[in-house]
Amino acid sequence: MTAAPVRLVRLVRPAVLAAALAQLLIAAGPARAQEAAAGIAMPEAATGQQAKPGWATRHFAVAAANPLAVEAGYRILKAGGNALDAAIAVQMVLALVEPQSSGLGGGAFLMLWDGKAVQAWDGRETAPMAATPQLFLRPDGKPMTVGQAVVGGLSVATPGLVAMLAAAHREQGKLPWPRLLEPAIELAEQGFRISPRLHQLLSGEEALKRDPQAGPLYYDEQGRPRPVGHLLKNPALAAVLRAIAERGADGFYAGPVAADIARRVRGHARPGPLTEADLAAYRPRRREPLCADWLERWRVCGFPPPSSGQLTLMQILKTLEARGQAPAAPLVEGKPSIAWLHLYTEASRLAFADRAQYVADPDFVAAPAGDWKSLLDAAYLKQRAALIGAQSMKAASAGQPAKALISHAPQAAQPEYGTSHISIVDAEGRAVAMTSSIEAGFGSRIMSDGGTGLAGGFLLNNEMTDFSLAPSGADGKPVANRVEPGKRPRSSMSPTLVFDRRDGRLAMSVGAPGGPAIIHYVAKTLIGSLAWGMNLQQAVDLPNFGSFNGPTVLEQGGFGPATIAGLRALGHEVLEYELVSGLHAIQRTPGGWFGAADPRREGIVKGD
Template sequence: MKKLFLLFAFLVTPIAAFAQGVVSAADPRAAAAGTEMLREGGSATDAAIATMLALNVVEPQSAGIGGGAFILQYDVKTGKIRTVDGREAAPMAATDHWFYGPDGQPLSHRDAVPGGRSVGVPGTLRAMALAHQRGGKLPWARLFQPAIRLAREGFDVSPRLNNSLRSYAPHVDAGVRAIYYGADGKPAAVGTHVTNPEQAALLERVATLGPDSFYVGPQAEKLVATVNNAARNPSKMTTGDLASYEAKDRPVLCGKYRGYKICSMGPSSSGGVTVLMILAQLERFDMAKLGKDNPVAWHLFAESSRLAYADRDLYVGDPDYVQVPLAGLLDRKYLAGRSALIHADSTMATVEAGLPAGAPKRVKSQSQEVHGTTSLSVVDQAGNVTQVTFTIESPFGSGLSMDGTMLNNELTDFDIVPEKDGWLAANRVEGGKRPRSSMAPTIVYGPDGKVRLAIGAAGGSTIIAQVAKGIVGVIDWKLSAQDAIGLGLLYAPGPVATAEKGTQLDAMIPALEALGEKVQSAPLGLKANAVERVKGRWTGGADPRSEGVVMDQQGKMTVIRRVGAQPNRPSE
């Protein structure tokens, strides 16, 4: 208990520049798992996988092997990035009316989340395996040992986990209650030491037998039985859906911003393309001269966000199932035309999607993304970088668990209603299809051609704005990654912007309104992580709103807390 409070003490200390490998993650115990791999000569990929597995244990509300992942791997020898799409997939039995009730009417998002039908075929383990195959150095089984140790020997409940347990108590099944709740039904208090022996045994099986043991055989049969026999919204998943799942090597998506090369994840994620559009539309404005404390800079950021989100909502889906006009969306002439709609002294009366080259006729997406997910950034001693964002969607996913591990509700990221006025949504449900995501793991090359920054975030559709804000903060405002992450966010996916409550934006609201902005003040539940190269040395940043840390190869850690920070909406 004493150890826990020391670990999460409210401190503000400068971020040290580390000459060795660095891990930034949302929990210190997970970061420690990654640095343990680095000390043993493991690669950035090895450290990232070990960190992911540990987060599965200590941050069960956010992500894990019952969900999906997007991974970027930078190879310092070739200077190139490869990506892994480990997004969950719909069972082949799914139709575009997957989330319709017996009365023939679409379920509300809230009613669609609990139970089996929202569970997509998990992709995280397949993504890990593909990443390890091409970037790992240590044995597969070694990467699991810190997570197995945490699950078997136990860990202390953190304030963030306790907050999620209190907030989402009605959502979770008996398996979760047995681990994290007392006989009186109350969630484990902060500092309570909990163990998860069933999860330890599951991780040990996968470590020993390999990832196939999760996708075929008894484990696959158990997962299928869990979702198909769910009391609410039973699924129609088959063992064949699991056996046939593959993580995919997608083309990396890159663009330019002020001489920097920005590379991110392409579809089935919408995160990368939307970040690139926001930045390209801002490039004609002197964001550096305006500065981070100028309301006009944030107004421009909001307007560019609105345009990019509008295009994203209309056109982006799983490219294996729908035509996504990526070349048209990222065409510099098209983006210049979109940027011309933005004015420094006024706000657009209406925002509509544009018509990029190759764009099919679509209906605007109405999907709802819940603030969930976790992100991590790793660089190894050689300078290889791995950037990961992974998730189970909502806090505690579908509410269903298997062997102490939460199962996702990722399929509620699809559009529940597939068409309107005869036009189909790009993100409608289809058998085998991957739902659109906002996850945006991103790697930034400096003008010297070397990696300058790797950044990712959690928090539903705010992820896109968080990553774009972080890049603007580092490139235009010359902030450290830590300070860029810590800046408040003006989040504007539509007409009304949300100014993050308790940040520098509160004081700007009158000035923003004078520019025509419609602004509400509210918590946003943000959570970002980054590593960056500064003067030839690697350092990092972790979100002051989270329990995140930056830890070097030797286990030296900086706990990052904003003094007087108010509790934020959970971003798990």
Template structure:
């Protein structure tokens, strides 16, 4: 199933969005916001960069940022702060991430000058087969039917990956990291404008009895802005996990409830207690590459983010981007062309490296990226890029152009010792599978696999198999300067557009000399090897004519990123959060 097919059926999920007057421009070809942003914008709030000397944390929600700050003030590490923030996001931003989902963590140990990558991606149940999302005629199921079912749920990985990272880098006791969220879950918090908005716009959440009881009032209306929301069931789960460790989640009655919920759906998922108990987080080798004077490091497969961000930067390196004006036709053209090349390779090659031989190193080698960059012409768009063939690699796959639905969250932290974390966490679609168990939502990550396992007789690298992790676009990223010193931590939610969001911010800081807040606030742009996309309502819309003259098909869309970033400067730390969401930065 191709992206345009997925876009058509996204509307079936029940999300309704409102487009601005700016969408109706004669030169543009706007697409409905539900085609690309099922987690909608809840407004745009201008933000200024935050500065600090000692430590800093940036998350998608003020409560989560404060939870992380509490750990840093108590002497905790960057990993401690990130864990506390991630747990809090489950409570206050439940539509985006939580213990029913997974995460990728890229960390830097300043004392050891060591980089680590931790994979907490969800896994398919052992019983999963290639026909999991095919109907009786061998055709892919409608996306709504696939997502809102037990079939879409993968074995959650968040608690296990946080446990692994804490064992390696934690300073505070495990139980302490849960205290802020337990406290708030029991005492209650005010429903934010964003949470109210996503509840209101979701038309299928109330179908789950537990979710209906939690997110709606007695009259069946979405909880109002400012209403007090308590979650004692979730607090009870966290108390167990805080005391007993993640085994309390992966073994015993909580695991039984997860399995029962997944298998009690009209389309059961076949997730067994053995699937849940057997989940293991993985430590993987960080993927790094050079960009001008910098070293850029990200997550390796099963994420495609590290490969694709480095691929875009590598394609742009031969162009003097520092002399290209931000928000210009030239900037959008070059950025979009680099994206076409990166997404073509990402769509073709990337899958779970435990099942697929992903040529990650070859795809980001300087020689290969120079050959890819040579395909970019300054005077005309290539329109559509084919996957390249790195040295020693054979073509053996069919491409998978399906894209994650954007509902995720990101955390960036730098602690007083100079340790850093870039962590992206998700349950996939807004409210995940819409299945709620003991106060938390289960993911729908299995629909990140290709819905059809093969095409034209060729297997898809990202096809579903038992025990396999689906491809992701999450791109937690760390940057180092020419002297090897930490320069930056950044990442974003946004489904398949994450790669463009992160690369935009890197170019903004590293090439254009913007502070991180200015770079994050830049209008979003890029191509996912299809149309050239510009952010709806931004100044980039006026570039449609010049871009079309270069051969671009231009679409104005609601690009709801959720970037969080921190940059190390000679004067101290500078942090930024996306004005498109509830991002919040604190430091000392």
């Protein structure tokens, strides 16, 4: 696949920087300052756009972020595997070809439709048992900046991806486990050609060069990134994958692989508390899917806490529904209108205020009023929707569903990063929506060779920075999403399965990377396709937009001056930014399936 030329875009307007984020902005530099002011951080830089056609298939389809990974999933489906089998093969290849976004050293949320029921598999990373709420506090008692916290061992949480995939496969897999790792092992041993996107992202990276494993793998002796088309082999990753193929999760969580992970984290110049015992103790979780009805016809199922994705997504959609007064023309010249963007971003402010107040690992923090669905209660959202006026509220306060007691401080804004998304439907109609992550681009910038002594390896996550860096608020109350031993950090990942309530059949699998913007990317796609009647590719192609309970953020170049001026007239602080979504989605059609891949990244869809 030929990539479009790299297009670097500068911000055209500075944001007003929040005083509470001043320390973060000083350390992070101008680009990160813009992100933090808006409450967003792009996991990966923009590397141009390439128009995608949308793909019609009859029997099955695979959508993912790299053509080589899609091909692996396609091979598994052709060999008789099911959607879960294909997803495992896709993910293992992504660990090799898209190392900046996900991999063995990270975690994932998996939504699985087995034809009878929806399952939610939690492979989110966990805090080491020696971690404390004060983990990211400096000697002066103030929290580190995200820039200070990310690189090094301090940010590494116990990876969950491999354990979760192995556990799900034991229950729902069809082909033998070793068969699913063969495509990734072959590519790691024989090599793959570096894509334009990976090359561009390596070009903008400095800390990765200094890692003793990653530096020689991705850069030459002069520190230049390997060029586009370079045949990159990763023998250490191949060996680790072989150990996992032979021993299952034990090939990762015990023995030389686990020992090497712990050694590199604890032996880093900025060491962290992760141990072999943490790896040995990791267990994936089965959670109850969080489903909600929308627009009467659709049943939308997503991941419950510790993900904030489904709750926040459905709060936005159902607040708009409760508002009951959508603009007569939500689209103007094929793009969201000023009036509709005002309503959407106001609903977003309300939802993100609740997110900051309440959402965290449910094993550590109780749901408001004892039930997470209280945040989706119709009467509560009608009350919240009534707060939307003719002028922007600029920043919302959290509500109190069912008069819930507020015992925590809201989490202050801090950047959140990466991920990759896979959507698959197999020939029997079973489906996967899985979002996986190592958090920031290239994670903690620590690579493990799994104790093999070979070149290459896999990158370790920096998911600890998805916890609140400050353990308490100004009032002294603890933050719900503070660091605690064994806890899973709050996430924005939103793997989503949609069902038609008329017949109960699967209608769509969708998800995206992008930190907290994931929520807006998925919302945009659902609204465009299921409310506005666009085909799925058209919905994915729509310019991105949203608010994180701060400025209104619009995709750079996506909207004209009249839209920006109109929003400002309604009191919005407007920021244009490169909202680099990576949506992948598959929708049922009368003739089979229709898949879409985001023009902003390298993904494709393939099927029969």
